[in-house]
Amino acid sequence: MDCLHCKPTFLHSVHLLAIFAEASNCKEVHGWNATLLYAALYISALGDGCMRACMPSLGADQFDHEDPSESHQQSSFFNWYTFGISFGGFIGLILIVWLQNDKGWDIGFGVCSILILLGLLVFALVLPFYRNQIPEGSPLTRILQVLVVAFRKRSLELPEKLEEAQERSAEPDFIEVLPETNSLKFLDKAGINRGKDGAWSLCGTTKVEETKIVLRVLPLFISSMIGYVSNPILFTFTVQQGGITNTRLGKIRVPPAVLFIIPTIFQMVMLPIYDQFLVPFLRKRTGYASGITHLQRVGIGFASIILASVIAAVVERKRKEAAVQMSLFWLTPQFFLLGVSDVTSFPGLLEFFNSEAPRGMKSIAAALFWGVLGLSSLLATFLVQIVNRVTRHGRRGGWLEAASLNNSRLDLFYWVVAVVGLLAFLNYLYWAKRYVYRHDPRIVTNQLSVNQDSL
Known part of the structure; x- marks a missing residue:
C-alpha cells in the first residue's frame, strides 16, 4: 500500500504495538x-x-x-x-x-x-x-535567527517607528513582502538596529512576520495532533x-x-x-x-x-x-x-x-x-x-x-x-x-x- x-x-x-500477538510460522531474519x-x-x-x-x-x-x-x-x-x-x-x-x-x-x-x-x-x-x-535559503534558519536576535535584544524597548529601523537592515526581504502585525510584539525587537548588520544581528520585517506565522499556528498544530x-x-x-x-x-x-x-x-x-x-x-x-x-x-x-x-x-x-x-x-x-x-x-x-x-x-x-x-x-x-x-x-x-x-x-x-x-x-x-x-x-x-x- x-x-x-x-x-x-x-x-x-x-x-x-502488537498488543495481541499471535504465533507465526515466519522465519526470523x-x-x-x-x-x-x-x-x-x-x-x-x-x-x-x-x-x-x-x-x-x-x-x-x-x-x-x-x-x-x-x-x-x-x-x-x-x-x-x-x-x-x-x-x-x-x-x-x-x-x-x-x-x-x-x-x-x-x-x-x-x-x-x-x-x-x-x-x-x-x-x-x-x-x-x-x-x-x-528556494531562497532555509526557512528553519530564518526562524532560528529571529528567535536568537529577539532574545538577545529582549531588554531593549521598541522604538515608535520600528519600520524606519528595519528599512536600514542590510538583509533584503526577498521571500515575500509581509506587512507588520501587532501580535507577538516581543519578536519585533529582532528588527531593532543597534549598528550591527548580518542575519544574526538584525532581522527584517518579513523574516519576523514569517516567524510569527509559524508560532501562531503551533497551538492548532498541537491540538490537532492530540485530536x-x-x-x-x-x-x-x-x-x-x-x-x-x-x-x-x-x-x-x-x-x-x-x-x-x-x-x-x-x-x-x-x-x-x-x-x-x-x-x-x-x-x-x-x-x-x-x-x-x-x-x-x-x-x-x-x-x-x-x-x-x-x-x-x-x-x-x-x-x-x-x-x-x-x-x-x-x-x-x-x-x-x-x-x-x-x-x-x-x-x-x-x-x-x-x-x-x-x-x-x-x-x-x-x-x-x-x-x-x-x-x-x-x-x-x-x-x-x-x-x-x-x-x-x-x-x-x-x-x-x-x-x-x-x-x-x-x-x-x-x-x-x-x-x-x-x-x-x-x-x-x-x-x-x-x-x-x-x-x-x-x-x-x-x-x-x-x-x-x-x-
Missing part, C-alpha cells in the same frame, strides 16, 4: 537479510517523507492565491489530492494485497516498484510545465475486533482487513461531491471561497472521530455481552465516521497549513501536516502503554494485556479515547475561535464574483 501513497492512517495504524530489510525500510521512509512534504506545496504553487480565478481552484486541488491518495489506497487494498497473499510478497513489492517508476517517469515528463518556486490520536487506535483495534467476529457474508468469508475499504470508498465518492456540489452551494451562502473555513472543516472531522470512539465503545460492549458471535459489519459505522473525518479534517488541515504559510515556507506547512499524523500515532502508542500501566494490578494485567480481546477491557479503553478526543476538541475550538487568518477567504470570493461579472 505504501508504494501508492496510501492513506496515512492505514500506515500509521500498523506502527502501534538474520545477518545480511536483516540489514537489507531495515535499509529498505529506512530508504522507503526517507523517500516517503520527502515526497509528502513537497507534493502538496508543489501542487499549491501552480495556483496564484492573489488571483481570484485561481484561488478557489487551489482549494479544489487539495480535495483532488486527497482523492488521489484514497484511490491509491484503494488499489493497494485490492490489487497489492491480493498479489501479496496469492502470488507472494516478492510479486507484490515488484509491482509496487514498477508503479513507482511509472509515476516518476510521468512526473519527469510534465516537470517542465510546472511553476517551480526557487488525531484516536484515528490509529480505532483503525488498529477495530481490525483486531474483526478477527473474532462472524466474518461470513452468505457463503463468503470476508477478511477483517476489508473494513479499510469502507472509509476509502467513502472518500472517493464524497470528495468529488463535496468539491463539485457542496462547496459551490456553501460558497453562495457563506461567502467563503472554500464553502466553509479550513478550521471549521477540520472541526467537523474531529467531532466525527469522537463519535466514532463512542460508537466503538458501545459496539465492543455489546459484542462481549452477545450470546452469539456478532457480525463483522457491526463495526462499519465507526469506520464510516472515520471516513467522514478524512474527507473533512485531512484536506482541511492540509489546506490550512499551506494557505497560512508565507511563500518561502510552503514545504514547512506540508511537513507540519504530516507531522500531525505521525506524532499522533506516536502519542497513541504512549496512550496504550500508559493505560496498561495504570490499570495493571498485581498479577492481573492491564486493560489491553489480556491473551485475547474477549478478556480485555477494550470497551473502557475506547471510552478513555473518546474523553481524550473530547478534551482535544475543546482545546482545538478554543484556539480555532481566536485564530485570525492571514487572508480573508471571503474577500477572494467577492473579487471572484466581480471578475466573473465583468467577463
